[in-house]
Amino acid sequence: MSHETPLGDFLRARREALKPHDVGLPEYGRRRVPGLRREEVALLAGVSADYYIRLEQGRETSPSPQVVTAVATALRLDAEATDHLHRLCLDETQRPRHHRGDDVDGKLLQLMDGWARTPAFVVGPALDVLAANPMATALHSGFARFDNLARMVFADPAGRDFYQEWERAAHSCVAEIRAAYGFDPGSSRIAEVVDELSRDSDDFARLWRLHEVKGKSQEVKHLRHPRVGDLHIEFSAFTVNSAPDQQLVVYQAEPASPTAAAFERLRELIPAPTGAAPLV
Template identity: 50%
Template sequence: MIGNSLGEFLRARRSRLSPGEVGLPSYGKRRVKGLRREEVAVLAGMNSDYYARLEQGRERSPSAQVLEAISVALRLDDPAREHLYRLAGATPSTRPAPRETISAPLRHLLDGYGTVPAFVLNPAKDFMALNALAGALFAPFRAVDNLARMTFLDPAARRFFPEWDRFAESIVAGLRHAEGLDPAYPRLREVVGTLIEQSESFAALWSAQTVYGKSQDPTRIVHPDVGPMALVSQSFDVRGAEGQLLVVYQPEPGTADAQALTLLGTLAATEMVSGERTRRGGGGW
């Protein structure tokens, strides 16, 4: 995965562009999908042999000027451009290893979000902690352990996320972003390797090299207990805990989505109380 990440990214991105999209003529039958290496080099104003060495992994230290020219040539948006710089090592990284445990104050903060689902993910999309309502929200899955694995390997995902394709793309893009920040992170490599082996859908999306920022569009969910909901996801980097991301799902106030989420919380609380009574040997009121 990290042998020639820069070259893989460049090849994938040029394969998406046609000559017409970048103002180049196209003659005869093309043996490659998208742009040729030579065409990218022309657009970027550089020697074609140098660009070929970049893709082949024989040149690993391009200057910021070269990277900027390639970004323009390949029509990269800001997240993809940032990812390119990271892959090339042009953005010095002093990031410590991701922290794999959450602090007690963060645990208290999660539990304080009583009316909305809240959870903490590491860069590999492992659930590090979640509050009670998040547990109720993801209850249809066989295990609430890793959001990427749940999305691609649990059959419940395609029913739970009616816009599964869009959600799946966002998961892969997030993993790509994490790879750019820390390509040697062992847990990320493990998760990606497993998903490439076990999910053709994941493998196809991963090879597409998509990187983009998080959308503010609502995540649409269909829960078997309360029906459809549209929840807006807000994510926050946890200060002092490298790599941890606090995610909060919120409905639009006063909507049917908010009512459905409130109902889910009520059902979960009732079930929790009933379970406690059963364990204690209690009966009715």
């Protein structure tokens, strides 16, 4: 991870991703820097060039909310990236104190196990898989380990086949970790995962440098299981109230769809517990 300030890293990456024509500025001749110049961002944000330079260099760490919003507008940030920028400007005393354990509430585990036809699992901020029901374990059985979603996407060869839209899955994983990082820049676990994958995967390192931010949401995923075939699932993520750092991820199939039929075949692959009656 970078040795610069998180705020400066983010501003620099997002500034370099823009071209003058993206923000309505003229572009003359060859430019010596990628993207916008610092002075151009300062002009668009209505602050002095010296002040903006201090922000990027980490010499100004407490900008007002109004200045942060103006900079976000200048950089054409969406709502999630703007919220992330505001969080990066908080000091440690201003950050909410979240539950930071890996234990999953027992009642949530019971709920997940009761979903016999629905894959469900719980992930932490660094996308560690903290708990999973039998359907989720069976769904990811083609991986060497069902332990961390980012590692599975970038470091396990099975990821390229499992995620039919691999590039989209890769961007999502990195953007989700980046969003979690904004809530807790001092997280040792996030730093560990980022350092490991940056070292082992050029693709991860490339995407991490983009500073894209996106939390988990509702969307459609296109997967391919080695034994039951293609799956087009509806994906939802829910924050766990008892542990705000954790998220419950649920995969569902449209009723009477080929994916619903594939889920039934997947269910048949789950070994019955010793002495238990067959699944019905």
